[in-house]
Amino acid sequence: MIEIENVRKSFGALEVLKGIDLTVAKGEVLTVIGGSGSGKSTLLTCINGLEPIDSGRILVDGIEVHARSTNLNQLRRKIGIVFQQYNAFPHLTVLENVMLAQRKVLGRPKAEAEAEAVRQLNHVGLGDKLTVYPSRLSGGQQQRMAIARALAMSPDYMLFDEVTSALDPQLVGEVLDTLRLLASEGMTMICVTHEMKFAREVSDRVAFFHQGVMAEIAPPAQLFEAPESPDLRKFLAATH
Ligand SMILES: Nc1ncnc2c1ncn2[C@@H]1O[C@H](COP(=O)(O)OP(=O)(O)O)[C@@H](O)[C@H]1O
Ligand SMILES: [Mg+2]
Numbered sequence: 367m368i369e370i371e372n373v374r375k376s377f378g379a380l381e382v383l384k385g386i387d388l389t390v391a392k393g394e395v396l397t398v399i400g401g402s403g404s405g406k407s408t409l410l411t412c413i414n415g416l417e418p419i420d421s422g423r424i425l426v427d428g429i430e431v432h433a434r435s436t437n438l439n440q441l442r443r444k445i446g447i448v449f450q451q452y453n454a455f456p457h458l459t460v461l462e463n464v465m466l467a468q469r470k471v472l473g474r475p476k477a478e479a480e481a482e483a484v485r486q487l488n489h490v491g492l493g494d495k496l497t498v499y500p501s502r503l504s505g506g507q508q509q510r511m512a513i514a515r516a517l518a519m520s521p522d523y524m525l526f527d528e529v530t531s532a533l534d535p536q537l538v539g540e541v542l543d544t545l546r547l548l549a550s551e552g553m554t555m556i557c558v559t560h561e562m563k564f565a566r567e568v569s570d571r572v573a574f575f576h577q578g579v580m581a582e583i584a585p586p587a588q589l590f591e592a593p594e595s596p597d598l599r600k601f602l603a604a605t606h
Contacts, residue, residue: 367392368413370522372421375408382408384578385422390523390556395549397565397586398558401576403602406558409575410525413556414445426523443471446516447525450532452508454500460487461496464515472519479518486514490544506537510544511530517548524548526557562605566590574598 368390375383382405390396398406402560411417413424415431424431429441454463464483468474474482487493490510500508509529516524526545530538542564547553549568557566565572566586573583576597582589594597 367425367427368554369423369425370413371423373409373424374420375405375412375417376420382519382578383412383419386580388573388580388583390554392522392554393484393552394570395553395555395557395568396573397569398556398573398575399560399562399565399601400581404575405578406575407527408451410447410527410556410558413525414442414447416447427520435530439471443519444522445525446519446521446523448509448512448516448527448529450528452496452512452515452545454501454508454511456501457518459497459499460492460503460511463500463511464518467515468518470528482518482520483514486512489517489547490514504537505533506540509533509541513541513544514550522554524553524555526559528558530559530561532563562590562602574601574603 370386370388373383373386374381386409390548400406408417412419413431419432426441426444429436431441458466461483464487465479468479468482469476484496487496490513492507492510492514493502495507500511502519503511530541533541542561545557547570569586571583572586572589574581574589581595593602
């Protein structure tokens with residue numbers, strides 16, 4: 367479970383998260399929508415401890431992310447994160463890319479890391495690309511490799527930050543299908559996305575961020591059919 371309690375975060379004079387309260391249950395799929403600069407990415411980077419927070423707290427399985435005593439490296443193994451663009455190592459094959467962090471961070475023996483990489487690459491539909499170099503993959507395939515790489519670390523939670531935003535439109539579907547698959551398998555996920563149809567289909571709940579505030583959170587049918595705040599209505603009207 368991820369528990370976010372009254373989290374505030376500023377960059378200089380700019381308050382980017384203005385007291386966020388949110389709990390994500392095990393197995394839940396939460397999507398986060400909202401305009402550019404509303405604090406969505408910052409929330410994700412705070413959850414896995416990449417960014418410090420100013421006040422409040424974030425607990426992952428009861429462990430306080432920003433407590434001094436917390437071993438962040440250990441905690442981050444629970445939390446996979448995939449960004450808009452993934453910089454694979456160009457001189458390593460797809461298989462080697464997916465093995466690398468398992469070897470370096472988890473210290474997995476080579477055979478075990480390889481077996482897990484093969485398993486996860488098959489999982490995301492890249493079982494036929496093991497020996498290919500990343501430059502030979504399409505953008506959608508590269509994002510699926512990034513997802514396989516994160517999954518190979520055996521995370522309990524997955525955070526996705528606009529993983530389809532940099533893709534050509536015809537490649538978006540294959541990546542969303544991979545996210546759908548993970549959701550159907552019970553992965554606990556927070557997905558920041560601009561894909562409203564996807565958010566509607568896959569989410570247990572959708573959170574709307576506006577200027578650093580979680581202005582609305584509800585199951586998708588409710589949030590999309592009966593938005594309460596004028597800001598959300600405006601946002602939805604602009605995205606259709
Ligand atoms: N490292 C940083 N330093 C300074 N300002 C930042 C930094 N990261 C984000 N911001 C600012 O914080 C605000 C929220 O950013 P972000 O969380 O990336 O929004 P979103 O992902 O919703 O577009 C933006 O105004 C952005 O410019
Ligand atoms: Mg962002």
